Amino acid sequence: MAVNERAARALKEILKRPGNHTCADCGAPDPEWGSCSLGVFICLTCSGIHRNLPDHAKVKSLRLSRWEDSEVQFMAENGNEAAKSKYEAQVPVYYYKPTHKDCQVLKEQWIRAKYERLEFIQGKKPLVYEEGTRDGMLMKRGRDNGQFFSRRFVLSEREGTLKYFTKFDAKEPKAVIKVDTINASFQPEKIAHPNGLQITYLKDFSTRNIFLHHESSKEIVDWFNSIRAVQLHYLKVAFPGASDIELKPKLTRNFLKEGYMEKTGPRQTEGFKKRWFTLDHRKLMYFKDPLDAFAKGEVFLGHQDLGYSASLGLTPGAHCNGAWQHGITIKTPERSFLFTCETETEQLDWFKHFNEVINTPMSPQEYSSEWKNGHLLHQITI
Numbered sequence: 618m619a620v621n622e623r624a625a626r627a628l629k630e631i632l633k634r635p636g637n638h639t640c641a642d643c644g645a646p647d648p649e650w651g652s653c654s655l656g657v658f659i660c661l662t663c664s665g666i667h668r669n670l671p672d673h674a675k676v677k678s679l680r681l682s683r684w685e686d687s688e689v690q691f692m693a694e695n696g697n698e699a700a701k702s703k704y705e706a707q708v709p710v711y712y713y714k715p716t717h718k719d720c721q722v723l724k725e726q727w728i729r730a731k732y733e734r735l736e737f738i739q740g741k742k743p744l745v746y747e748e749g750t751r752d753g754m755l756m757k758r759g760r761d762n763g764q765f766f767s768r769r770f771v772l773s774e775r776e777g778t779l780k781y782f783t784k785f786d787a788k789e790p791k792a793v794i795k796v797d798t799i800n801a802s803f804q805p806e807k808i809a810h811p812n813g814l815q816i817t818y819l820k821d822f823s824t825r826n827i828f829l830h831h832e833s834s835k836e837i838v839d840w841f842n843s844i845r846a847v848q849l850h851y852l853k854v855a856f857p858g859a860s861d862i863e864l865k866p867k868l869t870r871n872f873l874k875e876g877y878m879e880k881t882g883p884r885q886t887e888g889f890k891k892r893w894f895t896l897d898h899r900k901l902m903y904f905k906d907p908l909d910a911f912a913k914g915e916v917f918l919g920h921q922d923l924g925y926s927a928s929l930g931l932t933p934g935a936h937c938n939g940a941w942q943h944g945i946t947i948k949t950p951e952r953s954f955l956f957t958c959e960t961e962t963e964q965l966d967w968f969k970h971f972n973e974v975i976n977t978p979m980s981p982q983e984y985s986s987e988w989k990n991g992h993l994l995h996q997i998t999i
Contacts, residue, residue, distance in 0.1 A: 624684035628692065632658060632679070636698035642666075642728050645717035652676050653688045655732060656695025660717065666728045673732050704731040706739040710861040711845040711868060712746070719871075720803045722812050726838040745839060746846045749774035755840065757781065758808070758828040760910040765830070770840070772796075774847045779816075781827075794818045796847050797855070800897060801869040803841070804828070807907050812837040817897070824902055824912050845869055872897050874970045875907075879941050879957045888938055889957055896970055899983060901947075916947065916954060918971065920979045924950040927971035929964065931955050947971060 628651070631637060640648045641657035650664035651657070654673035664676045677684060708714065715723040730736040736744055751772040756765040769782040771790075779799065780790035798819040805813045810830040814837055817826050831837040845868045852864045873896040879889040880903065892903040892913070899919065902912035919925045931937060931944040932953055941957040943964035948954075958964040 621683050621685075624686065624689045625680070627689045628679050628684065631689075631693050631696065634696055634698075636701065637696050639697075640717065641697040641700055642731075643715055643717040643719070643724055649679050650676055651679055651692055653691065655700055656692050657697050657700045658692075662717070662721075663724060663728060666721075666725050667732075670729070670733055703738060704735070705737050707741060708737045709744065709746070709846070710865055711849040712737075712842055713845060713869070720805050720811075722805065722834045722838060723803060726835055729835070746842045748843075749847075749850075751840065751843045753836070753840070754785070755781075755829045755831050755837070758908065763908070772840075772843055772847060774850050777847070777851050779844065792820075796844065796851055799844060799848065799869065801841055801844055802871050807875075814841060824897075824900070824915060826908075826910055826912075828908060841869070870898065873974070874967060876963065876967075877959070878903075878945075878963075878967065881935075881955050883952060889941070889955075891940075894956075896967075896974070899974055899979075901971075916949065918947070918974045919949070919983075920977070921975050923979075924948070925975050927968060927975060929968055931957075945971070 632648075637648075637658045639646055640660040640663055641652075642659055642663040645660040645662070648658040648660050650659050650661060652659060652664075652667050652673060653675040654670075655667075658679075659667060659676070667676050668674050677688070713723065713727075715727050735741065751770075753770060754767050755770050757768040758765050768791075769785045769787070771780045771782070772778075773780075777796050779794040779796060781792055781794075782789075783791050794816075795818070800817045802815050802817075803813065804815045805811050807813065808815065808828050808830060812830045812832070812834050814829045815826060816829065817824050819825070829837070831840075848868050849861075849864060852859070852867055856864065875893070875895045877891055878894050879891050881887050881889050892905060893907045893909075895902045895904070895912075899917055901916045901918060903914050904912055926948045928946050928948075929944070930946065932946050932955065935944075935955055937944060937957060941959045943958040943961050945956045945958065945964060945968055946953055947956070956967070958967060
């Protein structure tokens with residue numbers, strides 16, 4: 618259909634209003650689609666999700682579709698701010714609101730929770746994530762053979778734990794995980810499943826990874842937000858004077874960066890070896906394979922005032938005998954760590970993230986981690 622020029626001009630003006638310049642669901646800049654059913658401006662990715670909403674499926678391109686005058690008027694009367702005040706009236710602090718950088722499963726369930734299930738409207742009943750316990754089956758990757766098996770998981774707010782059992786009727790859990798040590802991050806590409814979830818936790822002062830998925834996108838996202846709800850409850854008890862804004866960053870978080878680098882050993886004369894690195898806030902971990910259960914080594918990155926720094930290039934006299942030539946040196950109070958990246962772009966990106974962490978003031982809890990675990994980690998790894 619031919620574009621209605623008058624409607625196009627009107628839509629352009631409506632887009633200038635507060636809140637309409639970003640996607641109503643993921644915050645992506647410059648949305649080019651609109652929901653004629655809800656009166657919101659959305660990005661291309663979210664428009665695809667909206668098309669599958671049973672009662673709100675009508676979406677149109679702002680530039681290519683023909684808009685009726687009544688539809689333009691509807692967009693003018695509503696808009697992103699009005700929709701947010703209605704559909705996001707009571708979003709809990711623990712609920713993870715995805716950005717445009719997050720994976721499809723998080724965006725889809727956020728959109729369905731808002732518009733289809735109406736979970737966050739004023740006066741809605743308690744949410745499923747707040748029941749204090751969750752019990753169900755998830756597919757877990759075996760540590761040794763790489764195959765996925767159905768395992769029973771039990772989350773308990775009262776105990777502050779996540780347990781998993783090798784059999785549904787097993788009396789003793791295979792693992793008991795304290796919720797305050799858990800991080801959870803969706804990793805569909807790494808796990809090779811659209812609903813893939815990676816959970817990391819501390820076991821005997823080392824980081825342990827488990828990789829999960831469920832065929833139902835709602836089920837796996839419900840688990841994710843239930844874990845965050847239990848974590849928030851734990852934090853409120855542990856830090857009774859802290860505000861929600863202070864506690865929210867302590868919930869699950871996305872890794873700052875992951876990818877391959879090459880590394881050498883403590884004598885800096887060993888050959889450089891290619892390893893998978895994960896930067897989880899102040900903890901830099903490396904693995905032989907991205908799906909390894911345990912990190913081969915960990916480095917705590919403290920604040921610059923404590924003797925931590927990152928610089929481009931390798932230390933004088935270091936011999937780079939690996940395939941990659943773009944070096945980075947991290948200095949800690951104990952020693953220097955040498956890495957090389959495949960490209961200059963990767964080198965600069967890793968360097969930027971390292972510096973951002975090192976320049977960020979440390980919390981009291983992180984000072985405790987630095988002195989309790991940091992020196993030990995420096996000594997036994999890489």
